[in-house]
Amino acid sequence: xxIQGVKGSRGRVNFLKPMHxxxxxxxxxxxxxxxxxxxxxxxxxxxxxxxxxxxxGARLILGVIFIYxxxxxxxxPNAFAEIIYNYQILPDSLINLTAIVLPWLEMFMGVFxxxxxxxxxxVAWCNILLLMYVGVLCFNLARGLDINCGCFSTTExxxxxxxxxxxxxxxxxxxxxxxxxxxxxxxxxGSK
Numbered sequence: 001x002x003i004q005g006v007k008g009s010r011g012r013v014n015f016l017k018p019m020h021x022x023x024x025x026x027x028x029x030x031x032x033x034x035x036x037x038x039x040x041x042x043x044x045x046x047x048x049x050x051x052x053x054x055x056x057g058a059r060l061i062l063g064v065i066f067i068y069x070x071x072x073x074x075x076x077p078n079a080f081a082e083i084i085y086n087y088q089i090l091p092d093s094l095i096n097l098t099a100i101v102l103p104w105l106e107m108f109m110g111v112f113x114x115x116x117x118x119x120x121x122x123v124a125w126c127n128i129l130l131l132m133y134v135g136v137l138c139f140n141l142a143r144g145l146d147i148n149c150g151c152f153s154t155t156e157x158x159x160x161x162x163x164x165x166x167x168x169x170x171x172x173x174x175x176x177x178x179x180x181x182x183x184x185x186x187x188x189x190g191s192k
Contacts (some may be wrong), residue, residue, distance in 0.1 A: 055181050058174045059113045062126060065171060066110030069152050073103035076154045083150035087140055105129075123178045130172040137165050 073080040081099035084090060090098060105125070112122040133151075140147065141160050149158045151168075158164065 051181075055178070058178050059116065062171065062174050062178070063110045063113030066106045066113065066126070068110075070103040070106035070110065072153045072155070073099075073150070074107065077103070079154035080150060083148050083154060086145070086147040087136060088145070089136060089139070119178075119182050123175065123182045126175040127172070127179050130168060130175050134165060134168045134172055137168060141165065 077096075077099050080103065081095050084095050084098055085092075106129070109122055109125055109129075112118055113126070137149070137160055141162075146159055148154075149160050149164050151158065151164065
């Protein structure tokens with residue numbers, strides 16, 4: 001009766017390790033080569049590249065939008081305070097503080113999105129702000145107020161309308177995508 005074993009690292013036959021270990025090692029490289037030859041590896045890599053492209057594209061688009069939206073508000077805080085006052089939502093004591101803090105928050109969020117710094121917090125704040133913007137715009141459209149949006153400029157008269165809300169919903173969709181990628185990938189990685 002002939003008992004086969006696998007040669008160990010020192011050239012000895014180890015009868016405690018079954019023969020299928022060698023077959024598994026050989027099989028895994030064989031399966032990898034079949035996987036590579038079938039093109040599935042290239043398809044998977046293309047999907048990863050496409051996902052990275054969308055992730056970085058969404059970050060850059062939102063970052064530029066937030067920086068652009070904050071620029072005029074930072075330069076003209078008095079005009080932005082008047083726009084906030086016209087929304088008739090905040091108490092008078094918070095209008096000036098909001099007119100000073102909100103544009104700088106938008107500026108920092110835009111820069112953080114572009115450079116990819118502190119993504120969980122940045123993405124969470126983006127979603128919170130965009131949800132707030134959509135809610136405030138819908139609320140004032142329902143009330144029938146014909147006021148300047150103040151979204152990107154304090155001087156141009158862009159009135160609140162369905163188009164403005166749709167733009168903010170599109171930005172919210174990008175931000176929601178980033179939220180899903182940033183927080184969804186961490187939850188998936190932690191559960192494995």
